[in-house]
Amino acid sequence: MCKIAVFSNMYPSKEHPTYGIFVKNQVELLKKHDVDVDVIAIDDPKKGKVAAIKKYLSWFLRSMLYVMKNKKKLSLTHSHYAFPTGYLSLLAKKWFGIPYIVTVHGGDLDKMAAKNARIAKMTKNILQQAHTVITVGEKLREDVIHRFGVAPEKVELMSMGVDTSVFAPMPKQAVRRSLSIPVKEKSILYIGNMIEAKGILDLIEAFDIVSKEEPEAVLYLIGSSKDAGFMEKFNRHSLRRPDKTIHMEPKPQQELAEWMVAADVFVLPSHHEGFGLVALEAMSVGTPVVATNVGGLSSLLRDGAGVLVEPHNPSSLAEGLLTALRTADSSPNEAAEHRVKSNSYDVIAERLIALYDAAAKGQDKSYE
Structure with a gap:
C-alpha cells in the first residue's frame, strides 16, 4: 500500500x-x-x-x-x-x-x-x-x-x-447502575463542545419545558468548558434547575459509549453541523436521537432514523425531546440501524x- x-x-x-x-x-x-x-x-x-x-x-x-x-x-x-x-x-x-x-x-x-x-x-x-x-x-x-x-x-x-466495536449496544440497566442513574430517571444526554453554536442555551430553555411535563427528567452535558465566556452564560441559564442540569468534562470514548447507552435520549441541538458523528455514535448503541434539521443531521436522521427539530427553537426542541422520551422503549429503529451499517x-x-x-x-x- x-x-x-x-x-x-x-x-x-x-x-x-x-x-x-x-x-x-x-x-x-x-x-x-x-x-x-x-x-x-x-x-x-x-x-x-x-x-x-x-x-x-x-x-x-x-x-x-x-x-x-x-x-x-x-x-x-x-x-x-x-x-x-x-x-x-x-x-x-x-x-x-x-x-x-x-x-x-x-x-x-x-x-x-x-x-x-x-x-x-x-x-x-x-x-x-x-x-x-x-x-x-x-x-x-x-x-x-x-x-x-x-x-x-x-x-x-x-x-x-463509527466504531461499532466501541459504540455498541450494552445491557442498559446494568450500565445505568454502574453510572448511579436511578431506574425511574428520564436521562437526556448531550455530548460536544460547550459553545453557543451547539445550541446549548436553546437546550437549557427546552429542558425547562420538558421538566414541567417530565419531572424525572435530568439533563447531562459532556464537553469541554474551555470557553469561559460561554460557560458564564451557561451557568446563569442552568441555575433554573441546577439539580437537574449536570455538566461533566470530556471523557474517553468507551465511557462516552456507556453514557450513550444509559441515556433515554441523545440530543444534538446544533445551529450548524457538517455531519454530526456523535449522533451516529448514539444511534450505534441504540439510543434515540433528537437533533436540529441542519447540515448533515438532516440526511443522517431522515426517514425516521431520528427526530428532527427546528434550529434556534427551544419549543420545537422540547417537543422533539418529549416525543423521543415517550417512545424510547419502542421497537428497534431499522432506519437508524441501516445508517449505522452504511457508516461502519x-x-x-x-x-x-x-x-x-x-x-x-x-x-x-x-x-x-
Whole structure:
C-alpha cells in the first residue's frame, strides 16, 4: 500500500484527548488496514492571536520539512479541513507533484471561507486542485460543487465512520447502575463542545419545558468548558434547575459509549453541523436521537432514523425531546440501524483506501 501523509489542524494529545479525536480514529483505522500513515498535526487547542501564530507557523514548517524529506516516498497527502490545512497539500502538489485528497468538515466552508474574499478564493483553489474532495455531509457536498465549482465526479460523500466495536449496544440497566442513574430517571444526554453554536442555551430553555411535563427528567452535558465566556452564560441559564442540569468534562470514548447507552435520549441541538458523528455514535448503541434539521443531521436522521427539530427553537426542541422520551422503549429503529451499517468503520475503510489507490495511480512524478 502507498505511503500517506495526513495533515490536520486538530489532533488529540495527552493533555487534550478529545481534540480532533475523529481524525485520530480514522488514522488508527487506516493503520489497522496496513496503510502506511504519518501524521503532521496541531494537538494544542489554545486560542489567542499570539498562540495561534506560533502553533500554525511551527506546524507549517514541520509539514513542509516533512514533505521535502519524504517527497519520493509519498504517494499522496490527505488534509482534514480545506483551509488552512489543505494549503499544505496544495503546496506539496505544486512543488513536488504529490496528489492530495481533502476532507471538508463544515467549519472550513461555513465559517473560515466566509471570513473574507481572499480565504474564499484560496479555499476554492484548494478544493479544485484536489484529486478528490470528501465531504462528511450532503449539504457540504452541494456547497463544494455549487459554491466552489468542483466537478461532481471529484466529490465523495463519506462520513468519518463509527466504531461499532466501541459504540455498541450494552445491557442498559446494568450500565445505568454502574453510572448511579436511578431506574425511574428520564436521562437526556448531550455530548460536544460547550459553545453557543451547539445550541446549548436553546437546550437549557427546552429542558425547562420538558421538566414541567417530565419531572424525572435530568439533563447531562459532556464537553469541554474551555470557553469561559460561554460557560458564564451557561451557568446563569442552568441555575433554573441546577439539580437537574449536570455538566461533566470530556471523557474517553468507551465511557462516552456507556453514557450513550444509559441515556433515554441523545440530543444534538446544533445551529450548524457538517455531519454530526456523535449522533451516529448514539444511534450505534441504540439510543434515540433528537437533533436540529441542519447540515448533515438532516440526511443522517431522515426517514425516521431520528427526530428532527427546528434550529434556534427551544419549543420545537422540547417537543422533539418529549416525543423521543415517550417512545424510547419502542421497537428497534431499522432506519437508524441501516445508517449505522452504511457508516461502519469497515465500509469507510474500504471506500477510503479505494480513493487513495485511485489518487496514487494518477500521481505526477515529473519532479524526480
